[in-house]
Amino acid sequence: MTLLDVRGLTVRASDGRTLVDDLSFTVAGGERLGLIGESGSGKSLTTLAVLGLLPDGMTSAGSVELAGTQTVGAPEKRLTAVRGRDAAVVFQEPLTALDPLMRLGRQIAEPLARRTGLKGKQLREAVHRALEQVRLPEPGRISRAFAHEISGGQRQRVALAMALACEPKLLIADEPTTALDVSVQAEMLELIDTLVREREMAVLFVSHDLAVVSRVTDRVLVMKDGRAVEQGAVHDIVRAPREEYTRTLVASARRLESALDLRSPR
Ligand SMILES: Nc1ncnc2c1ncn2[C@@H]1O[C@H](COP(=O)(O)OP(=O)(O)OP(=O)(O)O)[C@@H](O)[C@H]1O
Incomplete structure (x- = not known):
């Protein structure tokens, strides 16, 4: 069953700039979706819009249904009920x-x-x-x-x-390991993976790093300039990225992985 249904989500800055542009995706109960893209592609704003936590002055349009509750344009009281109970968030810092x-x-x-x-x-x-x-x-x-x-x-x-x-039914993790040392990062990813699996929780996992996302999620949505570039199963995207932008992300993840392999003792 669909737990999070995002349709045509658009986020605008106070000066009218479009920061997230007509974004649509779903997360089923117990499913793990990764949002990936370079810095500034709109990943964090997407998660903030889901929870009704956008910074003052920003506006959102479109539809976000979280466990059956519409969060776009919802009054604070309805959002407070949703936060924690339906979705909880872990930030980078x-x-x-x-x-x-x-x-x-x-x-x-x-x-x-x-x-x-x-x-x-x-x-x-x-x-x-x-x-x-x-x-x-x-x-x-x-x-x-x-x-x-x-x-x-x-x-x-x-x-x-x-x-x-x-x-919560959905854990939103926004770059939860980016600020940590590499060795601590791996432990944290393993912990998140184990705990959400045990609880059969859904996950929306945000990262600029495909190598990190692929450890925790089944499916990824690639974002660029506030738009969805492509989405699919992690192994399909890694093996056969369709878009040039995704190919770059895959190549840099591979470079990172092989650099780590070279450094680790054998
Ligand atoms: N408070 C704000 N006011 C104005 N523009 C903002 C604000 N927060 C973010 N932006 C802009 O919105 C765009 C998307 O930002 P967002 O933080 O969602 O990107 P991101 O993909 O999560 O990147 P990062 O990994 O660096 O956090 C960027 O161009 C950013 O400069």
């Missing part, structure tokens, strides 16, 4: 999602309490379980810490735990 002044445990407890109604000791235990699920050691210490007291990789795991706490 975890500090955007985390409150610097609130202990991390409390930040995970809020969405958990909302969904489960747990309180006190039971809620604290649920927070610890949520931290363990994202493979964070010493959940007690992390719970009591503030965002600046843990590493970037650990922060991204906490942000993932927060996103998963609501058990």
